[in-house]
Amino acid sequence: MKQQLEPSLYILICGIFLFLGCQTDQIPIPENKQQNSEQITNVSFSTFKRLTGLADFKTTFKLPENSEDFVALRSSEGNAPDDFIVDTDHITQTVAYGKTAYSFRITPKEGEKEDRRFYLIVYDKKGNWLDMIIESTFSIDAAGNPKETGYKEIYASAGRGTGCGTIFTWVINCNGRGKCADGTCDLCSQCLKTSSERVCGKDEEGHDDGGFTKPIQPGDGGGGAPNPEDEVIVALPILQNPKKECNKVKKLAEDVLFRQKMNNLLQATEYRFEKIFTAYENPDLNSQPPSLFKFIEMNGTISKPQVEYGYFNTLLGTMHSHYNSLLSVYSVDDLVDIYQKLKDPGITDDFFSGLVTKSGTRYLMTIADRTQFIAFGNKHLSTENGKQKLILKYIEKYNISTSNSALENEKGFLKMATELNMGTALFSGNSDFTQWKRLDYANNQVISTTCN
Amino acid sequence: MKNIFLILMLITSFLSQAQIVDIKNLDSQSDLPSGSYIKDINGDFDKFVGTWVWVDAGKSVTFKLQKITRYLDSEYNNYSDFMIGDYSYSSNGRVIVNTISQNSDPNPDLHPMYSCCPYETQIMFSFKDVRLRKDECRAFFEFLPGSTTQMKLTLKNNEGPRGTLVPEGGSLDITQSNPSFIIPNDIILTKQ
Structure with missing residues (x-):
C-alpha cells in the first residue's frame, strides 16, 4: 500500500536537505556551536557572574599602568588603547577539556578603531579566574564580509604562565546563494565561517614583543602542539558585519532626493498628521535630481496618528514623520x-525605515x-497579546514614552x-x-559609531 | 475504578507540574513552558470587572468588562487569565451599536475588546469599532484619582504607517480610514 508522508515528516526531511545543502566550509548559524571537544554557548551577564562567582565583575576595563602588575602589555602598533568598555x-562561553573560558567584545572608550578589534578573555586556570586582552586586525573583504587576522595578546594578568591560547572565530558571511543572490530563498544566504589561530605568551618559542600568531594546521600545533593542560581555548563572539549596514545607509545619505524627502518629513512634523514616503527603484535614471529612488508620498488624516498606504512588493523602504x-x-x-x-x-533584505520626529x-x-527580526516579530508583533505586552514593556521596562526626553527614549529603544x-x-x-x-547599546549606555 | 484512579493521578501530576506565572510578568507566551498558567495572582483585573455606564443628554454608553480565567491557548498549550469587553451605545432610545450579550463564549476573537494585562490604575484593551469596521484601535480605561467607581475612557487609533500590499499595476491610493469612533470618546464611566 502506498503511504503518504505526514506533513511534519515532509517538513523535517526538507529541513535536513536544506541544512545539508549549506554544508561546505560554512555552516548555518546555530544557537550553540560544537567544535570537536569544545562546547560553545552564548550566556547572559547574570549567568556569567553566577557561574564564575565574579559578582562584582566590572563593565569597564582599564589596563594597569604599573608593568609589575601584569605579565604582558604589548602591541604591534605601540599605541594600544588602555581603557575599554566591556560589552x-x-x-x-567555551568549555573544553573540563576548563571554561569566556570572551567579551570590548571597545576602546576613546571610540572604536576602524582596523582593530579587542576582546577580553576570562579563563579558568587551576581554579582561578585570569584575564587577558586579545587584539586583532580587522578588515572588510571585497564581498563586504568582515575579516579578522593577526591576533595578539596585548595584556595578561599575573599568573598567565607560558601556555598558548587557541582562538576560535566565527564570522557571519553572506555565501552568495541566498535570496539576495537570485531572488529565491534556500535558507543559506547567511552562514557562519569558522577559523582558529593560536596566540602565545612571551616565553613561548618565536615570541617577540609584538606577540605572535600562527594558524593551526592539521598535525601542527602552530608554535607547539596544544597542551590541554596549559592551553586557553576560547571562541570569540560572532563577528557581525558592521560596515554592511553602514553601506546601506551611506547609499541613502549620498542620494539628494532621499535627503530632500527627509527634509519634507521634517517640515511635516509641524502638521497634525503623519506623512509617509515609500521608496522604489527609480526607472528613470535621467530624472532630476538624479536619484536611485522613486518616492511616492501619502498623507494621513488630521489628528489621527496613522497613515495608510498602498505598496508594491518592489518596495525598498519607507520614511515617515511623527508630529x-x-x-x-x-x-x-x-x-x-x-x-x-x-x-x-x-521584499528586499535591504529594506530601510526612516523616521523624522517633532x-x-x-x-x-x-x-x-532578517531571520532574527522575523523571529522577534513572531514573538512580539504577530498577536494582540504580544503587542500589548510589548507596549507595556516600552513603558515599564524600557522607559519609552511621549513624556520622556528623546535621549531617554533612544536609550530605552536601543x-x-x-x-x-x-x-x-x-x-x-x-x-x-x-x-x-x-x-x-552596551553597559547601560548608547555607543555611537560614525558611519560615513 | 482502577482507570479512574490512574486518570486522577495523571491530572494531579500535570497540575502539580504546571508553572504559574504572574500576569504582570511580560514574558512572551512562546518563552513559557508548555502547560504554564499565566494567572492574575493578585486579582489586578478585578477592579476593572463589571458594567460601566455613561449617560448624557439622551445618550448612553455601556461597557461590560469580564475577566476570563484559565483559558487554554491551544497555540502555546498554556493557560491564561485575561479580560474581554463588549459595549453598547444608544442615542435617544435608538440603539446605534450593541455587542453585549451577543456571545457568551469567552474566546477573545468573538469579542471586540481584549486585554492581556493590567497596568497600575489603568488598563488597555484592543478595540474594534464594529460599526465603522476599524479593527486596530485601543481603549484605555483609567480610574479617576482616588476613585474605584469612576474611570475615564480614551479611545485611540493605532499609530504609525499601515501598508496594504497592492498587486503590480494596481492603484496605490488608499482611502484613509475614518479617524472618529461610533461611540463618544473621552467620557467618564461609572460602575453599576
Whole structure:
C-alpha cells in the first residue's frame, strides 16, 4: 500500500536537505556551536557572574599602568588603547577539556578603531579566574564580509604562565546563494565561517614583543602542539558585519532626493498628521535630481496618528514623520508595519525605515538579520497579546514614552532592540541627513559609531 | 475504578507540574513552558470587572468588562487569565451599536475588546469599532484619582504607517480610514 508522508515528516526531511545543502566550509548559524571537544554557548551577564562567582565583575576595563602588575602589555602598533568598555550583552562561553573560558567584545572608550578589534578573555586556570586582552586586525573583504587576522595578546594578568591560547572565530558571511543572490530563498544566504589561530605568551618559542600568531594546521600545533593542560581555548563572539549596514545607509545619505524627502518629513512634523514616503527603484535614471529612488508620498488624516498606504512588493523602504505628542522613536505600531513587510519574501533584505520626529530625532533603521527580526516579530508583533505586552514593556521596562526626553527614549529603544534580539541596526542622522551614526547599546549606555 | 484512579493521578501530576506565572510578568507566551498558567495572582483585573455606564443628554454608553480565567491557548498549550469587553451605545432610545450579550463564549476573537494585562490604575484593551469596521484601535480605561467607581475612557487609533500590499499595476491610493469612533470618546464611566 502506498503511504503518504505526514506533513511534519515532509517538513523535517526538507529541513535536513536544506541544512545539508549549506554544508561546505560554512555552516548555518546555530544557537550553540560544537567544535570537536569544545562546547560553545552564548550566556547572559547574570549567568556569567553566577557561574564564575565574579559578582562584582566590572563593565569597564582599564589596563594597569604599573608593568609589575601584569605579565604582558604589548602591541604591534605601540599605541594600544588602555581603557575599554566591556560589552556584556554578547558573552561567549567555551568549555573544553573540563576548563571554561569566556570572551567579551570590548571597545576602546576613546571610540572604536576602524582596523582593530579587542576582546577580553576570562579563563579558568587551576581554579582561578585570569584575564587577558586579545587584539586583532580587522578588515572588510571585497564581498563586504568582515575579516579578522593577526591576533595578539596585548595584556595578561599575573599568573598567565607560558601556555598558548587557541582562538576560535566565527564570522557571519553572506555565501552568495541566498535570496539576495537570485531572488529565491534556500535558507543559506547567511552562514557562519569558522577559523582558529593560536596566540602565545612571551616565553613561548618565536615570541617577540609584538606577540605572535600562527594558524593551526592539521598535525601542527602552530608554535607547539596544544597542551590541554596549559592551553586557553576560547571562541570569540560572532563577528557581525558592521560596515554592511553602514553601506546601506551611506547609499541613502549620498542620494539628494532621499535627503530632500527627509527634509519634507521634517517640515511635516509641524502638521497634525503623519506623512509617509515609500521608496522604489527609480526607472528613470535621467530624472532630476538624479536619484536611485522613486518616492511616492501619502498623507494621513488630521489628528489621527496613522497613515495608510498602498505598496508594491518592489518596495525598498519607507520614511515617515511623527508630529508633536507622538513618540521620538519607533512605536510598536511602526515595528508592526516593518514586520509585515519583512514577512513577505518578495521584499528586499535591504529594506530601510526612516523616521523624522517633532522631538528633533532623525533615524534610519535597517535589517541586519532578517531571520532574527522575523523571529522577534513572531514573538512580539504577530498577536494582540504580544503587542500589548510589548507596549507595556516600552513603558515599564524600557522607559519609552511621549513624556520622556528623546535621549531617554533612544536609550530605552536601543536597550530593547538589544535585549529582545531585534536584528536591526539603528542610525541617527545630522540636520541635513548627510552624516549618519550607528547607535548601539552596551553597559547601560548608547555607543555611537560614525558611519560615513 | 482502577482507570479512574490512574486518570486522577495523571491530572494531579500535570497540575502539580504546571508553572504559574504572574500576569504582570511580560514574558512572551512562546518563552513559557508548555502547560504554564499565566494567572492574575493578585486579582489586578478585578477592579476593572463589571458594567460601566455613561449617560448624557439622551445618550448612553455601556461597557461590560469580564475577566476570563484559565483559558487554554491551544497555540502555546498554556493557560491564561485575561479580560474581554463588549459595549453598547444608544442615542435617544435608538440603539446605534450593541455587542453585549451577543456571545457568551469567552474566546477573545468573538469579542471586540481584549486585554492581556493590567497596568497600575489603568488598563488597555484592543478595540474594534464594529460599526465603522476599524479593527486596530485601543481603549484605555483609567480610574479617576482616588476613585474605584469612576474611570475615564480614551479611545485611540493605532499609530504609525499601515501598508496594504497592492498587486503590480494596481492603484496605490488608499482611502484613509475614518479617524472618529461610533461611540463618544473621552467620557467618564461609572460602575453599576
